[in-house]
Amino acid sequence: MNGAEALLETSRRLGVEVCFANPGTTEMPLVAALDRVRLRAVLGLFEGVCTGAADGYARMAERPAATLLHLGPGFANGLANLHNARRAGSAVVNWIGDHAAWHLAADAPLTSDIAALAGTLGWVRTARGATTLAQDGADAIAAALGPPAGVASLIIPVDAQGRNATVPSLAPLRAERAGPDERAVSAAARALAAGSRSGLLLGGRALRGPALHAAARIAAHTGCAVLTETFTARHERGAGLPDFPRLPYFPEQARTTLSGVDRLVLAGAKNPVAFFGYEGQPSRLAHEACEITTLCSAQDEAAAALEALADAAGAPRDAAGAPSRAVVPARPRPVPASGALDASALGRTLAALQPEGAIVVDEAATSGLAWSAHAAGAKPHTALALTGGAIGQGLPCAAGAALACPGRRVIAFQADGSGLYTLQALWTMAREALDVTVVVCANRVYRILQVELARAGVAEPGPAARSLTQLGPPVLDWVAAARAFGVPGVSVASADALADALGRALAEPGPSLVEAVLTH
């Protein structure tokens, strides 16, 4: 057994099942070892596909995802989606091949400072040899599982991959999830005593069913406001589930939302800050005098913490003494739109047709707001959002989520500008025959930039500024792009045609793409 095999066998025993790969010459022993260890390898045609898929997989599989990448430039190609994974708290381990240690001094063309690149994301180690490689791999998985969970990068010189090694006996690893902390629960209960002047902000694992029910129980009893983070790694929504307003994106709106909250309890959420800093506006979104109390972190068992908080706040239990489930008001079930196809009609139609158990990867950007509102009344589903703001996450994330959850329909709800960053993910969907329905919101502009230009006081952008916000001419042909990568596609320009096309796409196995050409 060589170092590569020892690393992969150890990683497999510690829970790694899939490796999202785009290897090169310095990873050949690892490539050969994949077959010997029987680890599933999924090829991405670009490293950003591999890392985004690893993020989506880790979010849904709740086990560490692995990538196999080629030196510094290959790793850099995947860095943006690792940034998103880090912000999502996804456990992702990168195996990055490097030159043989003795060859580094030659400064060969592909030599670069991989450790400096990877260090911007968290844990990084350069393996020193074959015999310690299995332990390095275990340490990387442990670092990725956290807390806090995130990205861990192991740089593996090719000579360490090829030399003799053994698999050590290692204790199983699992993500540590703290239960309720008594002092935090008491402090949160005191904060919520402010009633309607108090708020509860949900993030992390507080966005799953049991935690949402506990939050609803707390709200019903204390009168506190409940909100969810703006961009959530994994959020269970739909009929039968308590649903809470999302903290708005723009800081003015978010500050208005929080203006009445004097005591804010964070359950799996971070103290909210503005996505971007605007002159004259503070970073922090809660008002200056607002007291912040942390109930639990994103990774902790938020449901248990929130149930303990409900009890501590005096919320009633049911007749049997068990925590009662919240009474969830019936919400109108969305129906498909008809007529012109704008973002609102698109959102309504998608919410109406998405099947039960769907995983909706929402990188729809400005086109996605209507869907988010309608989705509260849709069938129960899981929504995955862009956590780190690095666009190009949606299509890869959808591929990874589909690999993690073979029985569920994945919907990649995708802004066109962002989707073009990593459209190569379509090919991985086709190769792996993934049940992904891609819905492209083709507004053919970088809408958010047009909004931001206006916010920056540019009322009439000049030709250069305008050209940088427009995705045409030439207009992108998404159906042709899908065909290029082996995915069937259709373009629609009315709400009725969308409902038809979407109904068909969602009923068929394997990937397909619907380009929704939006009216402006």
Added chain:
Amino acid sequence: MNGAEALLETSRRLGVEVCFANPGTTEMPLVAALDRVRLRAVLGLFEGVCTGAADGYARMAERPAATLLHLGPGFANGLANLHNARRAGSAVVNWIGDHAAWHLAADAPLTSDIAALAGTLGWVRTARGATTLAQDGADAIAAALGPPAGVASLIIPVDAQGRNATVPSLAPLRAERAGPDERAVSAAARALAAGSRSGLLLGGRALRGPALHAAARIAAHTGCAVLTETFTARHERGAGLPDFPRLPYFPEQARTTLSGVDRLVLAGAKNPVAFFGYEGQPSRLAHEACEITTLCSAQDEAAAALEALADAAGAPRDAAGAPSRAVVPARPRPVPASGALDASALGRTLAALQPEGAIVVDEAATSGLAWSAHAAGAKPHTALALTGGAIGQGLPCAAGAALACPGRRVIAFQADGSGLYTLQALWTMAREALDVTVVVCANRVYRILQVELARAGVAEPGPAARSLTQLGPPVLDWVAAARAFGVPGVSVASADALADALGRALAEPGPSLVEAVLTH
């Protein structure tokens, strides 16, 4: 005038004419300033397109290229092609927007350590305010121009962009190019006295016409071997130009080539090392006892240095006392191939049909060797190669070269696997109506990985290893990909059809794509 305008106006005065951009919210003042300063902005749909285009532009325009990128993740997306630019010695300045300085502590979703990322490539500075921004921009250009020329990154917090500033009065900047160094010339002349046991390795500016003629004069007089570097940033070739063998890629072959060379003179080249380190083989390609002498660096005026060397070595001058031009033997002009379409037929046909003055961006990888051999007899042209080994450089580089040289035909001679990394460059070619003919070598495998697997001793790759080297199923449809991005395309599967399609494509203005489906 604000900081953004002062930066751009200063940069324009110092020679920047084009900015390859994919901006976001933190670059809005810079976007607005582009129009006021009248700097040409070229949108890329992915940052790797912007940076690869900047590299190609800088190689051909011989003026600094600029990019405009969005925070750490946007910069990371462009990092691989900046790695190639650094290895090419291309003067590229990155303007990277960042959060307002006061917002960084909030650790907003897009916050990351941009300086650490950019520091892996060379010069980096974070602007401290608006009033010093113009000087920062000038310093970045000076750093990019070198020596050594390369990549310089200026991180520009959005608050610095928007505040008041002025344009300082600055001296012009130009790339410093050292003339012949007397001692280096003497040492090189002594080294060449070894006659046929001596060698001359050309790189950098030694690959242009006058320098090539001087090298031929030296070889004719001293009997030394002349070689060119394996991957050259810019190489003038074709009828009427002296042509020399390229140092082979694989180290065994390169060492054989250099085994008879006891004294090696470097003219614009680096002391050659293996691209990858293989167990049991040294990094250095010249034999252990070979003496290395440096005549000039990649950036120096190699023609003058080589002419001085020719004189010092005693090469005769012509009757008028001027350095004589080398006698260049007439080489057979390639003719288009017929019949089956393999890499050899493709290379011959392309060499036969490429027009005079063509710029051929060669990222054809394993499919490009035949072309390289035939191109010596083609019409005079310029070849740009992949200098840093980070694939995905070809299509963006072609777009940038076309922007730099509007009157010349650019041919993107492109391996399919590498081309898929940054195929979004097709859109920039269409939007800017660039005269680029894309020739895709569709062998539908990562051939080099199959070769490297075999070299690593894997005679029969298992299913996982095999799947990582194959670009299908599904087979990529490059014509559909081109159409998606607004570029007309055609697929050919015989040498005759290739000659027809290529002839038409090269005769028409604007971009088009020819997919050459290669037999295996």
